[in-house]
Amino acid sequence: MIFNYDNKTLQVKIVYYGPAMSGKTTSIKSLFSFFNKEHTVKSIDSSVGRTLFFDFGVLHFEGAEWGLKFLIYSATGQDFYASTRPATLNGVDGLIFVVDPQIECLEYNRRSWNELKTLFGSNFYNIPIVISLNKCDIFEKKNLEIDDFLSYIDYHRFRHISLKKTIAINGKGVLDSFNELIRFIFPQLNINLSINN
Ligand SMILES: Nc1nc2c(ncn2[C@@H]2O[C@H](COP(=O)(O)OP(=O)(O)OP(=O)(O)O)[C@@H](O)[C@H]2O)c(=O)[nH]1
Numbered sequence: 001m002i003f004n005y006d007n008k009t010l011q012v013k014i015v016y017y018g019p020a021m022s023g024k025t026t027s028i029k030s031l032f033s034f035f036n037k038e039h040t041v042k043s044i045d046s047s048v049g050r051t052l053f054f055d056f057g058v059l060h061f062e063g064a065e066w067g068l069k070f071l072i073y074s075a076t077g078q079d080f081y082a083s084t085r086p087a088t089l090n091g092v093d094g095l096i097f098v099v100d101p102q103i104e105c106l107e108y109n110r111r112s113w114n115e116l117k118t119l120f121g122s123n124f125y126n127i128p129i130v131i132s133l134n135k136c137d138i139f140e141k142k143n144l145e146i147d148d149f150l151s152y153i154d155y156h157r158f159r160h161i162s163l164k165k166t167i168a169i170n171g172k173g174v175l176d177s178f179n180e181l182i183r184f185i186f187p188q189l190n191i192n193l194s195i196n197n
């Protein structure tokens with residue numbers, strides 16, 4: 001988090017993280033579309049739409065005295081580009097961990113989570129996290145697996161964590177997840193970004 005006293009702006013970094021193809025890019029684009037800013041998201045991706053390095057976009061909100069600037073990234077889930085992920089995470093203030101709930105993806109979700117754990121060490125449990133259980137339109141029935149995942153990750157050790165169901169392709173739960181993360185990052189503020197902002 002960076003306080004810029006010159007232009008009275010508070011800069012916050014948020015990263016969408018998770019295994020390949022879980023829906024990180026779709027989530028970011030969906031979030032930005034709530035603010036009619038989808039076209040401002042910069043993606044470095046391959047010809048088939050897979051993220052090579054990261055997606056990046058900025059959401060800026062003016063308060064009475066201070067402005068809030070969210071720098072929003074998604075890390076690539078492709079392991080071929082895994083070496084880029086620590087750079088994307090550098091200085092992060094909050095994470096949205098996008099889970100792919102297909103049973104066969106459980107191991108990929110775990111692996112991606114363990115990567116974060118290794119990178120952040122003991123500080124991991126202090127980072128505000130919203131787990132986005134994505135693709136709920138097609139995998140609703142397989143939610144039982146998520147209990148396994150939650151106990152695997154030591155859910156209760158975190159200071160600020162919650163689980164939200166999302167459908168990134170139609171935006172369901174996406175803004176709600178983002179708002180939840182902001183509330184975690186600024187527990188003392190009453191911030192709730194609505195679609196009319
Ligand atoms: N049915 C359904 N499909 C989704 C949902 N979210 C994403 N997808 C699809 O899943 C595929 C992967 O989505 P991306 O957003 O590119 O995934 P990603 O996590 O950015 O993938 P990488 O950049 O490769 O790590 C795309 O075909 C999306 O349309 C969802 O909520 N429901």
Ligand SMILES: [Mg+2]
Pocket residue numbers: 024025026050051074075076077
């Ligand atoms: Mg992507």
